[in-house]
Amino acid sequence: MHELELIIQKSLGSRWAKIPVQALSETDSTNTRLKEWAREGRIAAPYVLTADSQTSGRGRLGRRFVSPAGTGLYMSILIAPPANIDAGKITVLAAVAVCRAIHELTGLQPKIKWVNDLFLRGKKVCGILAERIDKGVIVGIGVNLKTPPGGFPPEAGVAGALDVDIDRFALAGTIARYFLDGMETLDTDDAITYYRAHMPLIGKEIRYQKDRQEKSALVTGVSDDGGLMIQDDTGDHILRTGEVSLGSQNMTGL
Numbered sequence: 557m558h559e560l561e562l563i564i565q566k567s568l569g570s571r572w573a574k575i576p577v578q579a580l581s582e583t584d585s586t587n588t589r590l591k592e593w594a595r596e597g598r599i600a601a602p603y604v605l606t607a608d609s610q611t612s613g614r615g616r617l618g619r620r621f622v623s624p625a626g627t628g629l630y631m632s633i634l635i636a637p638p639a640n641i642d643a644g645k646i647t648v649l650a651a652v653a654v655c656r657a658i659h660e661l662t663g664l665q666p667k668i669k670w671v672n673d674l675f676l677r678g679k680k681v682c683g684i685l686a687e688r689i690d691k692g693v694i695v696g697i698g699v700n701l702k703t704p705p706g707g708f709p710p711e712a713g714v715a716g717a718l719d720v721d722i723d724r725f726a727l728a729g730t731i732a733r734y735f736l737d738g739m740e741t742l743d744t745d746d747a748i749t750y751y752r753a754h755m756p757l758i759g760k761e762i763r764y765q766k767d768r769q770e771k772s773a774l775v776t777g778v779s780d781d782g783g784l785m786i787q788d789d790t791g792d793h794i795l796r797t798g799e800v801s802l803g804s805q806n807m808t809g810l
């Protein structure tokens with residue numbers, strides 16, 4: 557096993573020490589790789605893949621996820637959750653796992669912006685892309701560790717970086733440990749409590765798109781299955797997917 561894969565394995569802890577991990581120097585997208593390998597029957601869940609850089613990194617809502625070498629952690633985890641599990645719970649467990657891992661290794665405390673973006677000092681430092689496939693779910697995680705030399709491209713939006721010295725392979729293993737622990741017990745009560753405590757949109761006015769129209773609403777909470785509870789002039793609703801904003805790139809409250 558490669559030295560970097562050993563670091564991932566060590567951080568996974570004894571419970572998950574035997575699961576396959578692979579660290580690539582470059583790939584198209586770690587999510588795409590796991591999707592293809594699983595479809596071809598070459599791998600089975602659980603499986604952890606990292607890459608130093610991605611040539612076709614993908615984000616939510618069809619966006620590109622810029623993934624240069626040397627500044628970020630790009631990883632995907634293939635899991636085989638129970639067939640009836642709610643997608644929202646996987647999302648919550650993933651966001652909480654990344655938050656806990658970053659806090660454990662750096663002392664920094666990112667905040668969670670529903671659904672599953674992590675913010676630090678008002679800037680997005682991590683995005684998560686969960687994709688369902690025939691044989692399970694792939695959870696892709698991109699963490700900005702350093703600001704790239706030329707800065708973040710405009711398409712990255714309100715992007716920022718942790719800007720701390722951290723071993724990205726130790727971070728990958730620690731994230732996977734928290735996430736796999738959560739998926740094993742499916743103890744979402746604990747994760748939801750953590751999620752709510754670190755989700756500062758509660759009590760704020762947000763904007764979101766519905767039926768191609770921009771709407772605004774007050775966030776009243778997060779439901780037990782990870783939905784965003786909102787209130788507007790038509791009553792109470794729960795958002796299950798999509799993206800919300802605090803308005804004109806103003807994420808200073810996060």
Ligand code: BTN
Pocket residue numbers: 584585586587588610612613614615616617619621629630631632673682683684685696697698699
């Ligand atoms: C988002 O912010 O919209 C989600 C970004 C997810 C990026 C990660 S990087 C590792 C994995 N591979 C991908 O192509 N995307 C995810």
